[in-house]
Amino acid sequence: MLTQGASAIGIANIAMDGTVLDTWYPAPRLDEAVADSGTVRLGAQDVTPQLLRQVLLDEDRRVEQVAVRTRIADLSAPPVDAHDAYLRLHLLSHRVVAPFDLAMDxxxxxxxxxxxxNKGPCLPTGFENVRTHLRTRGLIHVYAIDRMPRMVDYVLPDHVRIAEAERVRLGAYLAPGTSVLREGFVSLNSGSLGPCKIEGRLSSSVTLGAGTKIGLAGIVTARHDERGRRIPLRIGERCHIAICAGTIGVDLGDDCVVEQNIIIDPATPVDIVEEGRRVSAWELAGRDRMRFYRDPDHPAVCMRPAEGPAPRIDAEPID
Structure with missing residues (x-):
């Protein structure tokens, strides 16, 4: 985990009661010169003309847009406030840092x-009154009532495909060449480290190696520890998790296959047919070239060595 700092200048939406609704940082960066963590408001002399035009009071939304500078002294330390949290999410989606490089718990x-x-973030409380004012500016679309926003409203990484914007959260890390298809979902502090094809669900704290494919309705989910924090889950390169298949808390090495309708978790019994023995799935975690499959002669999930790598996923994946 990185112990260096980071900093950025951005625009924050702050409700009239002081609630920080969001903060947008167009150019976050690592910064080893940061001594203390925190956020300060900036004056007109401290921001570019483009950002200065966004400093305003939106009376219809009951929100003040302010320019801020946020600094994080140590990325391995927990966030101190909402501005700090948003900077960490931006660092991930801008690919400045990779998942597991910073404290996100x-x-x-x-x-x-x-x-x-579509007019910007608002407080949910009393929103119908706000909607009445906002309708003078056109039809109002409410995308969600949630803590986490869509990534594409803040960061649009190069050379990726996202079929459904709602299904990729800010804080996702998508490597060039990655496709997130319509039923795919990628949470914060999660994503692909190389070209991947995602048509299933990635929880937070999951990484996929280059060339990995997650099939329709597939799941890759990191488990929680005793304090409720996600335990990082790693899937290796060139793996294939088929339709309605997945892993819950079991790492996979390179060139692994989980055939359709098979879900493994640490306690799943697995028959290693060639060795004539049964183990729990956690004992196989992280191994390369495993193929999990069903055999009518075995009541448990079976595993044998995978035969050859999965098909290559090019920089411009094709459905």
């Missing part, structure tokens, strides 16, 4: 529940 707790609209 308490980020979700720092964020406030927000009504995400």
């Amino acid at each position: 308490e980020v979700f707790d720092m964020l406030n529940t927000v009504a995400w609209t």
Whole structure:
């Protein structure tokens, strides 16, 4: 985990009661010169003309847009406030840092529940009155009432495909060449380290190696520890998790296959047919070239060595 710092200048939406709704950082960066963590408001002389035009009071939304500078002294330390949390999410989606490089366990707790609209974020409380004012500016679309916003409203990484914007959260890390198809989902502090094809669900704290494919309705889910924090889950390169298949808390090495309708978790009994013995799935965690499959002669899930790598996923994946 990185112990260096980070900093960025951005625009924060702050409700009239002081609630931080979001903060957008267009150019976050690592910064070893940061001594203390925190956020300060900036004056006109400290921001570019483009950002200065966004400093305003939106009376219809009951929100003040302010320019801020946020600094994080140590990325391995927990976030101190909502601005800090948003900077960490931006660092991930801008590919400045990779998942597991920084402390993310308490980020979700720092964020406030927000009504995400096409006119900007609003407080959910009393929103119908706000909607009445906003309708003078056109039809109002409420995308969600949630703590986490869509990534594409803040960061649009190069050379990726996202079929459904709602299904990729800010804080996702998508390597160039990755496709997230319509039923795919990628949470924060999670994503692909190389070209991947995702048509299933990735929980937070999951990484996929280059060339991995997650099939329709597949799941890759990191388990929680005793304190409720996600335990990082790693899937290796060139793996294939088929339709309605997945792993819950069991790492996979390179060139692994989980055939359709098979879900493995640490306690799943697995028959190693060639060795004539049964183990629990956790004992196989992290191994390369495993193929999990069903055999009518065995009541448990079976495993044998995978035969050859999965098909290559090019930089411009094709459905």
